[in-house]
Amino acid sequence: MREYRKFYIGGKWVDPVSTDSLDVINPATEQIAGTISLGNSADVDRAVAAARRAFPSFSSTSRQERLDLLKAIAAEYQRRIAEIAAAITEEMGAPAWLARGPQAALGAKHIAVGINVLEHFAFDELKGTTLIAREPIGVCALITPWNWPINQITCKVVPALAVGCTIVLKPSEIAPFSAQLWTEILDAAGVPAGVFNLVNGDGPTVGAALSRHPDIDLVSFTGSTRAGIEVARAAAPTVKRVHQELGGKSPNIILADANMDEAVARGVKAVMTNSGQTCTAPTRMLVPASVNARVKDIARNATDTVLVGTPNSNATMGPVVSQAQWAKIQTLIKSGIDEGATLIAGGLGKPEGLEKGYYVRPTVFADVTADMTIAREEIFGPVLAIMPYADEAEAIRIANDTPYGLAGYVQSGSLDNARRVMRQIRAGQIHLNGAPPDLTAPFGGYKMSGNGREWGEAAFHEFLETKSVIGFEPGA
The missing domain is CATH 3.40.605.10 (Aldehyde Dehydrogenase; Chain A, domain 1)
Structure with missing residues (x-):
């Protein structure tokens, strides 16, 4: 000790x-x-x-x-x-x-x-x-x-x-x-x-x-x-x-021309890394409404690969930091259920076999609307909100409809498209097509x-x- x-x-x-x-x-x-x-x-x-x-x-x-x-x-x-x-x-x-x-x-x-x-x-x-x-x-x-x-x-x-x-x-x-x-x-x-x-x-x-x-x-x-x-x-x-x-509530805009399997799976993994306790985590995934059903399947399958376990096991995700943090996350997951979001993975309680420790089930909600608590509050846990959009203009509006502006993500099959959308997002650091962090790049946020x-x-x-x-x- x-x-x-x-x-x-x-x-x-x-x-x-x-x-x-x-x-x-x-x-x-x-x-x-x-x-x-x-x-x-x-x-x-x-x-x-x-x-x-x-x-x-x-x-x-x-x-x-x-x-x-x-x-x-x-x-x-x-x-x-x-x-x-x-x-x-x-x-x-x-x-x-x-x-x-x-x-x-x-x-x-x-x-x-x-x-x-x-x-x-x-x-x-x-x-x-x-x-x-x-x-x-x-x-x-x-x-x-x-x-x-x-x-x-x-x-x-x-x-x-x-x-x-x-x-x-x-x-x-x-x-x-x-x-x-x-x-x-x-x-x-x-x-x-x-x-x-x-x-x-x-x-x-x-x-x-x-x-x-x-x-x-x-x-x-x-x-x-x-x-x-x-x-x-x-x-x-x-x-x-x-x-x-x-704080942050970063949008992850997946455009219609993106490789949907790759982009959605990458977005799920990014949210679950560090048990969701990352201020830049892309916790709002914005997807074309036309592929919403397919995105749900991809996200569910990607979440199934997240192995929760003790730190010295082969787990990909460990506990959250404290009892207080665990309880806050549970309250917000319950709000997502109560407010009508579609729970497609995870949910309340601890993962099976992990009763000791502050473990959270990797959780994904779909059909999330901008007025829901899970779309507005920073959860700081492994909880993803998938939000469908009708067209690119609506995606950008949803992305900017937040008091936060720390980070943003854009995924597209065309780098030119990603660059064009990036210009319209009010956030301090934008990642295009899964680009890794650059520690020489300025890091910080807009707004709150x-x-x-x-x-x-x-x-x-x-x-x-x-x-x-x-x-x-x-x-x-």
Whole structure:
């Protein structure tokens, strides 16, 4: 059992001011997997003060010094990547293949992308006689979620370090193990004292204290839209920058000329990956009404291939993260049944033989209309809503009929058709014909899916202030 009682502040593992603790539950077994301390505002004050003290010197380091630091982190991360994968399986139930593959591997990829961007990034740019100087914004509070834990930590920490910011990290208290290992990696890699700090705790206490703290210059938050609104409210009196990656209800438009078998099966798989706990999951599948009956058969057959089981089995899907998440998903599945959607796979309750653990049956509804709860609310579970459309114009209207705008998907036999439809979708990242993620592409949302962008060069700009130096060069 893991015991993580200390916080990392000022380059040292220190006892928290708070004496509160929390048991971390393994969602596959419902057993206690470890215990962490829960911080309070006094712990936050100590961590922010350490980051503030470290900022003048770290922000003055050279590009090469920061490159050397990131390369040391990359090497240490690779040395411990198997431990990170094991921690992710324990804390949020990811099957071993998923934890070792996409979950842990994404951390290494974000570090590699950060190194590559830093090697070529233009911090200074001359526009006529004026210098445009991009300088680190200052002390950054990074608040990360439980669903892709190391991915969300690395895609924030790496660009912040790369540009010369100092950091206080508050990971999810539900899945804090990989954050602990990440902190050990940074310590072993030689991150200077105070540059990176870790305080565990919950959102209403530590998250709120960070958001309102006058010595925090930026809050970068990933989580629910509801929590993001509270972060913005807390941050408003100090007029700090707030960067948010929030909820999604992503449309997957399958056009009439698509390979229907391939496109529908791919869409089902994408929703079930990570037990549906992905903010960009294509949870609304829009299909031509003329092939609705055929789509139901394809989706039902594709769902039958999703094997739910324990993380160390050959399962393709594990549990959801907590009892609270399981109960929320059950409520939303029941709403789909009660509101008249056609249940073609899955449904209420746990899969047969998996009474212990927070397992959900892979669920697919068809004949879903835009007014149904399952078409509007982010379920964050393995639940797909199939929505028929009469023509392309209606598909685009349905796709945009949501308060969210994080991602979208278009499937077509013609790339030109997919490109044309893509232009009309109000979302921050669009995938055409099953294209895989691109970690150099800006990632973030329109509307209530947030503001700002992560990943690649775009992430660097989030952690920088822009200074115009007029008359830097003599005029004509």
